[in-house]
Amino acid sequence: MNVPDLPAELVDLIGQYEFAFLVSIGDLGPHTTPQHPTLTGGSFTITAPGPVTCRNITANPAVTLLWPPSTSDGHALIIDGHATLRDYTLEIAPTLAVLHHTATSTATSRRCADCRRFNLAPPAQLTRLGQLPRTGS
Template sequence: MSIVVDLAELEQALTRHPTAYLLLPGDERPHVGEVELFMRGGVLVLAAPGRTARRVVPERPAVTLLLPPAEPGGYALVVDGEATLVGEELHVEPGHAVLHRRPRADSPPSATGCDNDCQPLS
């Protein structure tokens, strides 16, 4: 189940997720690394991207940031975007963001007709 996050509210949503992972395409398999990030002017900024990100992003800029829930049963924040290297930083222009979690068997159906508390994506 997913709930769309308005990109204007993304900075506030980040404050509820203390950990972030950068997912990017690798040479033979996807690559995942824990990162620190913040927002500046509507752009997600990673101050110290790793070697793989520096090598891969110029040719394959589509990335995903996964921010796990801070509490059990909470929503993970998933942000898709386009990354660019700017000096020593990696900048990610967010294109889409959702709060996501697996359906819970003990939740009632929602008013939208979805199981549990999901929201249809438009």
């Protein structure tokens, strides 16, 4: 999969977080592990993922990286992508990214001026990965 470089704003945001949770899906449901993904150009690398993650990726390459907020009122960074396992190294091509505020118990449906959405793959590629509904006939 051709992975273009990420937007500079997104790269800056990623640099503000300490670690991410990698979420993969397997026969038993979601599997979450804390990771330190390395960003190179437009893709992420995770070395030595565990055996459950490897099994899940082999069966279903759709993954999510979630960088939690550092404060209770901060923003989480969520990146969906397509993972490939090569020589016990996970390569993740990001497709969608969202910087999202943390909801509070007193918050009602509010829009955050600091929230951002990044479409990182062409629409045809997103449709193929099942991340956008098909349109037309």
